[in-house]
Amino acid sequence: MAASSRVEDEAFVTLATNDTYSLGALVLGHSLRRANTTRSLAVMITAGVSQGMRHQLSEVFDVISVVDVLDSKDAANLDLLTRPDLGVTFTKLNCWRLTQFKKAVFMDADTLAMQNIDELFEREELSAAPDAGWPDCFNSGVFVFKPSEATYQSLLKFAISHGSFDGGDQGLLNLYFNDWSSKDIKRHLPFLYNVVSQAFYSYLPAFKQFGSEVKVVHFIGAVKPWHHGYNTATGQVEETGGGGHDQRFLQLWWSIFMERVQSHLAPSVAGERQVTHPTYMGIVGELASLKISPPASGGSDSYSKEQLEDRQRQFEWEQGRIDYLGIDAFAHIQSKLDETIKKGYWRDFV
Template sequence: VYARGAMVLGQSLKNHNTSKKLVALIGPQVSEPCQSVLKRIYDEVRVVDVLDSGDTAHLALMKRPELGVTFTKLHCWTLTHYSKCVFLDADILVLSNIDELFDREELSAAPDPGWPDCFNSGVFVFCPSMETYGKLLQYCIEHGSFDGGDQGVLNGFFSNWATADISKHLPFIYNLSSIAIYTYLPAFKQYGGNAKVVHFLGKTKPWSYTFDPKAKQITGSVEKATTHPTFLLDWWSLYSSAVVPMLQEQYGDKPFHSGCVEVSEHICLIGPSESVSSHDQALQPQLSSEERKQKWEQGQADYMGMDSFDNIKKKLDTFLK
């Protein structure tokens, strides 16, 4: 399913007239039709397999098997036929041209919303180098990852990012976390219009929903909604208009689930407006105060419904009056 994200990401970069080459790193499990579509969008599609015994990552994997996905990502440093690259996770949508990132040096990245002294590894500027690649693998073997993934490894390796050089701190607009928007909504209202890259962090991705192209409506579980509706609609509009036709062409008569469906009767999670209707809220299961408290503590507040910024503001206004 991440291949869909990579297709949308590549198409969004092309739509905003990037002058740079596009490279997709994929695992060997990606289907032939998906590989064909990726090859139409990207200049280079490279299969990365850390289980290949000829790869130095294979030896590292034997000592740290829990970091398999991390080793796959680190392969970007082996793209030594390029002098400088910008890495982008597949769950990202580019909103405008970002070629200026190539003026930055390794390792440039934006702060992570969960711990701003760490950078988020969904977007970073780096210089391919087999020497750096080897050192990263060695670091993995010796230290592992403090969060179990690539972000922990990269922050451990580039440990002086937070303090050494402010020019390597990318503005948040280059890696706007979709789930961070609601933790500081006034800032999003002030600066969100300048966003260049939106990152769909969290378990629920855009492709977790379904989309009605005619009605321009997204359907799915309201409880899962942690992404600003405008960005979800942007993702689905691009996917349904540009990517789905290419997939249909490749799959031919073979069935595949595009996620685009015309629904005559459904609960609308997100339409063109930015709020959930009272009718939708009425259909949501009512939680007790204790259950709501538990969800808040787990980071699962109902940002689109009962716990929306507007509803919280109304409650505060009532108390203040």
């Protein structure tokens, strides 16, 4: 896009607190570029994002802002959601500090732009779509806001004095912007701007009627697109973990990922010596090692059963469900550590 056509003082903003969520941010950024947005793209990152991933983000986003993690420390309410990881979503409040922009649209890293949505910048703060679970509240995965240091400080004070009814940013923001449901209908974005990817099983008739008009898909819940398997020969997503996401949107996410992101995650070369393990660890490392294998080549055309099980195991670990008496027993962990030390991988970290 020519620099002259870019609206520099308005931006789409997202947040990545680690390398895994950076994958979502990269796909989101590419989906916005793919839809020919004329706005700037900004991503907020924390110390949990590696230098390698920061470089990848800089290839897609115009602005990278390093922010501190804000944690609600509200374990009781977060327990109600069985999602203790949502505490760090308070970090989202830092978006109000991006005062180089006069207006912005925040989008969670697990959202995907299906069409050009630049018209959102015609809306005022705080504009958002209703939450599928409680429509009198808005879903904070997509919202229009006006960056302001004063608003940021006010939100922090409000958080301290009032807290959040769900322990995360959505509960806090709905309490702070508590007139959203009643004051001005213009601040109600159509549901098409924040469509829950699982909703089609409940609202199938509506989806058949309006599905072609969906603007933004939101992969809510603990199971994200990157937790699913992918067949490198057929280009088909293989569902893992029971997320219930609509196959068509999972397919689009993976298509963008494989076309625009994955090739840049390949293992790196240190000097003249090939590094014997991926630069990125865990799920990101697995995705970096993917190679497209045409069916006629006779090569492996999908993740092996062991790889899929490893991915599911990591997902279970992230949710705090650890099989201490089985595969995750200490003896197995010790054996893996011994194997790693024996192969000398540790030398690449010193």
